[in-house]
Amino acid sequence: MGFDYDLFIIGAGPGGIAAARRAAEYGARVAISERDRVGGTCVVHGCIPEKLMVYAASFSHVFEDADEYGWGKVHRRVNWDRFMAAKDRAIEHLSQLHIQHLQEAGVELIYGNTKFLDASTLDIEGRKVTADKILIAVGGEAVKPNVPGIEYAITSRQMFELKQQPEHIAIIGSDQIAVKCAGSMNGLISKVTLVIPEDRILPGRDETLRTTVQESMTKNGIQIFCNTKVKKIERVRDSLRLSLSGDDRDTITVDTVLCVMGRVPNLSGLDLEKAGVAVNRGAIAVDEYSYTNKANIYAVGDCTNRPHWTPVAIASGRAFADTVFGKQPRTVSFECIPSAVSSQPEAATVGLTEVEAREKFGEAVCCYSQRFQPLFDSIAEPEQKTLIKLVVERNTDRVLGAHMVGEYAAEIIQCLGLAIRTGATKKDFDATIGIHPSAAEEFFTLR
Ligand SMILES: Cc1cc2nc3c(=O)[nH]c(=O)nc-3n(C[C@H](O)[C@H](O)[C@H](O)COP(=O)(O)OP(=O)(O)OC[C@H]3O[C@@H](n4cnc5c(N)ncnc54)[C@H](O)[C@@H]3O)c2cc1C
């Protein structure tokens, strides 16, 4: 049977685009469909708008310190409309670049919601296409809890499209998106209340890192209600009233509620059952080569149960194309993935936390850490401490994890990720000459 395409990809996010371009390089006839905008969650609704908002917010911290550095006082209020318009232009530019790259690779782009008719046939809003192989790269979407009035709450997607800057925003959630948005809105001078069910933010991260970030957030003026859940949200004239159960208050009144309590794969409406594709705990079940249970159907990115990060989706998309079209079967290692939270200050981590290391290696684990005032604060008002921490296995001297809170943490930890993945020992760290003056040099002098 002749197929319309060798490969059809559903979803033009990082995973789908990476796979499309790589498969086309091998000479495959490739098409990709998208129901929203090219670039996916990462470019349009996630990483990029979120980071641009972090950048916008970072100015207020610099402005605060500018006076001490001799610049005099600086106007401290952002023009929300101008920032949002600039952010939209940047996103449009990136989306267009992806479209251009797809065109240059010879990939056909088809707009429209796509669903399965059978294992080789798809329907794109009434257009029927067939493909020898199909890659599902549909990503995920935010979930909201079943709480009365939750329809008044926005998700991160709407957060980056708000027409007006919130005066007072309540953020429900304790993980990275919640912490980043809290830091950004605080930097942009909105009042921020974070409502978390745990005793501290960033569950699952290194304990010292969690405490250091939370202390800084509180110092920056973010109100954090720990061990607290939202029971109900009501509209009261122009405001939203949240009824809470927990340690601090019974109610708070705000103008915006942001709900960031996790994401689930975008599988509804795909009609996966018509193709016979198996789902495991809400995600498409794949093996290490991204094969589903159906021989001609594959999946990568946030619609699988792999770590939900853009570089993971991209690496999986490329490995899939190399395996299936390049005849070079290969898998992707998800061990030791560095990650960052653009809080103020930034936090980043790679490898095992102290708790994880102790679970694995028990008494053989030793930690080296230091909290210090960054040099920048020797002139500016001392505000936030920098934290650096190494988790080491005593018997082999191997560094198992590195954690940092402080300026450029993401850039520094990214590079330490390479050292840790390739088996660097504490002695290797000690033998490395640092760059002075910098925060990173402290990783090489820990005692
Ligand atoms: C607020 C936020 C911040 C984030 N920040 C970071 C970060 O800093 N660093 C990081 O690494 N990761 C970050 N992520 C995660 C990152 O965005 C995802 O891991 C990444 O986008 C996954 O890529 P993907 O290709 O699997 O899916 P997506 O990027 O979600 O793309 C899937 C695409 O498929 C389309 N689609 C879905 N269903 C259909 C259908 N039926 N028909 C046609 N098209 C369809 C969607 O419209 C979408 O464009 C963030 C996520 C969020 C929500």
Ligand SMILES: NC(=O)c1ccc[n+]([C@@H]2O[C@H](COP(=O)([O-])OP(=O)(O)OC[C@H]3O[C@@H](n4cnc5c(N)ncnc54)[C@H](O)[C@@H]3O)[C@@H](O)[C@H]2O)c1
């Ligand atoms: N923003 C980023 O930097 C970034 C980067 C990469 C990947 N991602 C991905 O985006 C996805 C979603 O992240 P996320 O931050 O939305 O959630 P998450 O899935 O990481 O965590 C959900 C959080 O919601 C909290 N929560 C659950 N019930 C709650 C309640 N009743 N009240 C308050 N909080 C409650 C949980 O404690 C948990 O911390 C993750 O898979 C993440 O890996 C985000």
